[in-house]
Amino acid sequence: MMNTPLLLSSMIERAEQYFPGKQVISRTLGGIQRFTYKEIAERTRRLASALEKLGMQKGDKVGTFAWNHHRHLEAYFAVPCRGALLHMVNIRLSPEHLVYVINHAEDKILLVDEDLLPLIERIQEQLETVECYVIMSDQKEVPNTTLPNAFSYEALLDVGDPTMPFLHDLDENTPAGMCYTSATTGMPKGVIYTHRSLVLHTLSLGLADSFGIREEDVIMPVVPMFHVNAWGMPYAGTWFGATQVYPGPGLSPAVIAQLIEEEKVTVTAGVPTIWLGLLKELEENPRDVSSIRGLVSGGSAAPKGMIRAFIEKHQIPFYQGYGMTETSPLVSLSKLTTTRAEKEKDQAIDIIATQGLVVPGLEVRVVNEDGDVPRDSKTMGELIIRGPWIADSYYRDDRSKNTFKDGWLYTGDIAVQDEHGYIQITDRTKDLIKSGGEWISSVNLENALMSHEAIFEAAVIAVPHEKWQERPVACIVLKDAYKQKITKEEIIDYLKPQFAKWWLPDEIIFMDEIPKTSVGKFLKRELREQLKDFFVKP
Template sequence: MRGMMMDVPLLTTSIMRHAAEYHGDTEIVSRLPDGSIHRTDYARTWRRCGRLARALVALGLSGGDRVGTLAWNGHRHLELYHAVGGAGMVCHTINPRLFPEQIAYIIDHAGDSVLFVDPGFVPLLEGLLDRLARPPRVVVLADAAGMPASSRLPGLLCYEDLLAEAAEDFDWPDLDENTACSLCYTSGTTGEPKGVLYSHRSAVLHAMAIVAPDVFALSARSVAMPVVPMFHVNAWGLPYAAPMVGAKLVLPGPKLDGASLHALIEEEGVTFTAGVPTVWMALLNWMAENGRRFGPLQRVIIGGSACPPVMIERFRAHGVHVVHAWGMTETSPLGAASTPKAKHEGWPEERLAELAAKQGRPLFGVGLRVVDGQGREIARDGTAHGSLLVRGPWVASGYFRQEGAPAFAHPGWFETGDVVTMDEDGYVQVVDRTKDVVKSGGEWIGSIELENIALAHPAVREAAVVARPDERWGERPLLVLVLHEGQYVTWAEMARFYEGKIPKWCIPDAMVVVEELPHTATGKLQKARIRDMLRAGKLPPALTS
């Protein structure tokens, strides 16, 4: 017997329509590249989405066509998110921080019919032309006065002119909820970047899950500032989640330095924000140097890479609650969030801090398994570690245009590449990435814990741990540090700093101090490059005991 409920498809189109109808006067604030502030609201944004959808059809685009974007977080990029998918096309957000050859590969592999770019990215696109097999048409996200000149890109189209020529009463198609709505490529740390193709259904379900109290806790009373870029895995779903609940949106544009972010938080009354650890470390350092405090900010989501416990403590000192989250491009991205349960009430502060440092427990809809090398589930005791597997309605089942690729090693499950522990309540803690674990004398040493300990030292600004070849043990951990300006620390001092915090055999045997560490386009440490530098003898001499 089937239930007698209406068969209404889950479409992203319904999100902005709902926001316009019931939260129409709620503000959307954008900082533009020139530093000025643009203000609009959900009602006007929905009307402009209609114009944009008509403009896309006028350009000759139809269902399934890919529409690329090279843009920061702003009101026009938000319009693209909702108009492109709603019109039956695929919004392909491209990370401009990737290497040029990766960007060119992604544009070609996706088969983008048209690119919408911020004016500041026109020179980047000009430099890519010779690498592109099929250069798409280009629309600049500007008005006529803000159009750049380009001798290499003739026929640039103006975004505002396209919208001005289109009516706003678009007949939004009644799509199947499994229709693709957006596309995002992995950062390609190994091999070429791979495309993850999201559906309307997956995007809506993901947004509904993350607004929950134990995840983002978003509501119509929230003022949300996604610092995570909209070109990175759907800005963690916030362009859908914020309008879904009617939250005020503050879009920071390209200026993500401490002073700019703090000003927006104070001036716009931001209560919620989300981003990667490197951005928050820079903000916290700026605030410490300038004696500033957070006024309205209540909650910050930290993900993308493991959040050091010292960062959680620094936010708490400002009265800001941190939620440590886990996810990846293939999981839309949120899969787990670390918030306490009723049983944790009354726990001592140090135990609550340990809990907050974990990546968290799975959201409803997400299944997690931790297995050993033979595929057997390990004990959920918070100590045994193994490979993390994930499945769910917003988890990728494969990659775009790789339909003939080998099936996943564990049928029905996606292997994340993370080595984790899991406790009896389902809280996972990432010990390391599979490729970054130090294998010493037959035992695994996780690099993340060693890095977090080093980051608690007052002289250390950034830390990475990689494996160094060792004749006796096979591998031993090497500590690579960036120090705060004017600071100095000896190896003996760092070795003492580790004592009593981890088993003695896990303490790194050597230390290297460098001026900076390499990062991926999304702010993660590029440990593969550090290992390459070590093998090539390009690191400074190691300090040892």
């Protein structure tokens, strides 16, 4: 067999050769812009040339600090296809964490969106390795900024070489991309993706039983491009020749709904909080979203009530995925097999609410102190994973030894598997509630709470208890129409038929907002801090 390397350059070159007229639709501060793949490929070559003139060399780190748009897509290829490494910096990190990840990654050049300049200007004196800044804007003039050595992205493209070749002699294990975890505790941890791992992950997104991305699709990654490569959708869309829609800055449910309707989006992906917002928007301002053949949710568990509303009320096929920064991210997807679709039609929503079946190419196990747990839907253990697009260490971080053991990634997620192998995440190891020696799953309680018609969001945490060690407390955000109209007792009564008595929350706390991480997950650490003095008496 030919030993040809798996490189990202094959993706952009295929789009350029076979789909030159297909479009990349980009929403920027200036409005909607449309580019063909031929134009994107030329701009990508110009960018690669311009960055090398600024000093980018093989092995250097180039950071992006940007929304989802065409310029970010161009950087996805321009940097790694010349042998450098693209570090997608999470724009929602705290200043402390921003300084840490940029310095830890040793970013040499930083590409920054115009409207995000203030966030970088505030920390510029603490950045130790950045030599110059490229401002991504619709204008060719450099905007007013206190950043030193600042250049205009579009002006640089004007003088970049449109014939700059992509490298084909790279080792496929050359680092290509880098993201940091969102860090619910401690400093973020860096994960490096190689050309090989990204190519194989992209192939998995094209499988019919995965995302099934293909040329005829119009894809819209709502998940940020700074978060685990936008779940790989930019690479898949480019390689397979799909039309791509990038929603840009100032994202809102109304913008998402408008783009789906106007651009006839067929596949989109994002976190549950995004889809809760979209569902509310569709209820208040109906749109034609019938073009969608696949809406993928991930990052945290999707409420069954939300899943049911999309499927039954809006006829939108809904799938829940599972993954992590360390897994590139796709691990599993909750599509029904033919056997289950035929025999368990009445339980379809319950099955889709799981994290689904592992995708081809990866192996998963669920283990506890006794070894691999039985597939009985009730015995819990930690989910561990291995495969060709799974990280084997963190970048320059001693914490690797706690997560990567004997060739497996120990996820820290507690799960069960049913007899068919479907994965159900029941909690994070740190979020399980131990009450009277028994485990209570906060995730199961949250899913049940968010299936209540009055509840918009719910997060369940443990609080110390003098007798039972820990007890669950539910923090709830009500929908606007139900505020001041529903009692704690009504919510507990709703849960009673679904759980054992000792699982029921000891307290319901109504809140205006639940704190979230930079990628939209509930920030339980902050909730626990807010309620640290809340003790439930025996």
